Amino acid sequence: MNERGLRRATAAVVAGLVVGLTGCQQMATGAAEPGGGTKTIVGMAGPQQPTGSGGACVFVKPDGAQKLGHVGWGFRITGTNRWVYGAVENPSGKLHTPPGGDIGAWHAEGTYARMLGDMSQDAYYPGRSEHPYSRYRCTGSTSSDVPAARAMIRKVEGRGFLVGRDPKTGNLTSWDCLDATYDVLRAYRTQRLTPAAKLSIPNVWVETLWGWSDKTLKPR
Numbered sequence: 001m002n003e004r005g006l007r008r009a010t011a012a013v014v015a016g017l018v019v020g021l022t023g024c025q026q027m028a029t030g031a032a033e034p035g036g037g038t039k040t041i042v043g044m045a046g047p048q049q050p051t052g053s054g055g056a057c058v059f060v061k062p063d064g065a066q067k068l069g070h071v072g073w074g075f076r077i078t079g080t081n082r083w084v085y086g087a088v089e090n091p092s093g094k095l096h097t098p099p100g101g102d103i104g105a106w107h108a109e110g111t112y113a114r115m116l117g118d119m120s121q122d123a124y125y126p127g128r129s130e131h132p133y134s135r136y137r138c139t140g141s142t143s144s145d146v147p148a149a150r151a152m153i154r155k156v157e158g159r160g161f162l163v164g165r166d167p168k169t170g171n172l173t174s175w176d177c178l179d180a181t182y183d184v185l186r187a188y189r190t191q192r193l194t195p196a197a198k199l200s201i202p203n204v205w206v207e208t209l210w211g212w213s214d215k216t217l218k219p220r
Contacts, residue, residue: 024064024065024070024071024088024089024090024161024163024176024177024178024202047112047113047116048112049076049081049083049112049138050076050138050139050140050141050213051140052140052141052142053076053078053079053141053142053144054075054076054078054079054140054141054142054143054144054188054189054190055075055076055083055138055139055140055141056073056074056075056076056138056139056141056185056188056190056193057073057074057075057083057085057115057136057137057138057139058071058072058073058074058136058137058138058181058185058206058209058212059071059072059073059074059085059087059119059133059135059136059217060133060134060135060136060137060202060203060206061131061132061133061134062134062135062203063131064131064202065177065202067203068201068202068203069201069202069203069204069206070087070089070131070177070202071087071177071178071181071202071205071206072085072086072087072119072133072177072181073085073086073087073180073181073184073185074086074115074119074138075144075146075149075184075185075188075190076112076141076144077109077146078144078146081111081112082109082110082111083109083110083111083112083115084107084108084109084146084149084150084153085107085108085109085110085115085118085119086105086106086107086108086124086153086184087104087105087106087177087180087181088103088104088105088156088157088161088176088177088180089103089104089105089106089125089126089177090103090104090161090176090177091104091125091126092104094161095161095162095163095164096160096161096162096163096164096167097160097161097162098160099158099159099160100158100160101160101161102126103157103160103161104125104126105156105157105180106124106126107153107157108123108124113220116136116217116220117220119133119136119217120132120133120134120217120218120219120220121219121220132219133217134216134217134218135206135214135215135216135217136215136217137206137209137212137213137214137215138212138213138215139190139191139192139209139211139212139213140191141188141189141190141191141192142191143189143190143191144188144189144190145187145188145189146188148187148188148189149184149185149187149188151187152183152184152186152187152188153184155183156175156179156180156183156184159175160175161175161176162174162175162176163176163199172198172199173198173199174198174199174200177202178196178200178202178205179196179198181196182195182196182205192209192210192211192212193209194208194209194210
């Protein structure tokens with residue numbers, strides 16, 4: 001199916017589910033911390049990272065968003081053992097948060113091992129998540145653009161959140177966890193990155209990452 005066909009199909013699915021969907025949100029308990037926040041961490045040695053001067057990972061919460069899935073991202077700082085990683089968590093579960101609102105956006109930096117550890121424990125989720133990241137898919141990449149990816153992080157963290165009808169244009173569209181993940185990794189120039197049409201379902205899109213590794217993520 002081409003991107004136009006996928007867009008139409010997913011729009012139809014979302015139109016039927018939009019009332020009950022808590023887009024990219026996992027039920028959480030505990031008080032949420034104010035603001036999206038940006039945290040930087042110091043890493044440690046650990047598991048072998050993807051080969052190549054660059055690399056990218058997609059982290060998955062299969063049970064998130066009422067089992068439609070939730071995703072986060074990571075990319076390698078070219079030629080090093082350091083990675084930048086993050087997500088748009090949307091802890092409120094609202095289908096629309098205007099630009100500048102709290103969408104649970106965060107990013108951090110550390111080694112490959114530290115990234116896996118933090119994602120497996122939901123270290124930066126605002127509150128206590130009931131559905132931690134439990135799967136990750138990674139790929140090496142001979143192309144990379146770290147400055148562009150960092151710039152996109154700033155953009156996705158400030159543009160708000162939407163799954164459904166844009167109040168300004170009336171069009172069905174999205175700026176959700178998958179859009180954030182795809183936009184950051186696309187800006188990084190990740191190879192073998194499958195296009196993600198607006199309103200795509202995260203658990204479906206993850207299965208289209210041909211040639212990426214596929215591993216279970218356990219708490220570390």
